[in-house]
Amino acid sequence: MQKKLDIHLLLDTHAFIWLMNGDTTLSPKICSHIENILKIGGGIGLSAISLWEISMLVMRKKILLNQPLYWIQSCLKAPGVYLCEITSEIAVDSCSLPNNFHGDSTDQMIVATARALNIPLLTRDEKILAYGQQGYVQTMKT
Helix, strand or coil: CCCCCCEEEEECHHHHHHHHHCCCCCCHHHHHHHHHHHHCCCEEEEEHHHHHHHHHHHHCCCCCCCCHHHHHHHHHCCCCEEEECCCHHHHHHHCCCCCCCCCCHHHHHHHHHHHHHCCCEEECCHHHHHHHHCCCCCEEEC
């Protein structure tokens, strides 16, 4: 995993897809925040579980990527983008998140990654945002 100081923001899977595709769903304020992180030499992170989630979305035809593997590989080569591996700390924390976080395993891994790195998680997922309001993870709304 990258040093915790290198990564300033973790992107939920949908936020990563939007950012990499230049989707206007991300607000100008969020895009500016990401640009500022990159300008100071910081990075944005993507949980390794998000690669699996993207592949599942393609397989289930929920998103269309002409060449999913090529798309993923080129996105991970973008300056300031870091892949956050699933460490033993993240794996264990994902199964014991405080206050009975909901049962979506992918979300559990992503939340545990943000907690382990002690950085905000950019998401529009209402369950994750509500969990953040309870103080269990730092969140930013897309």
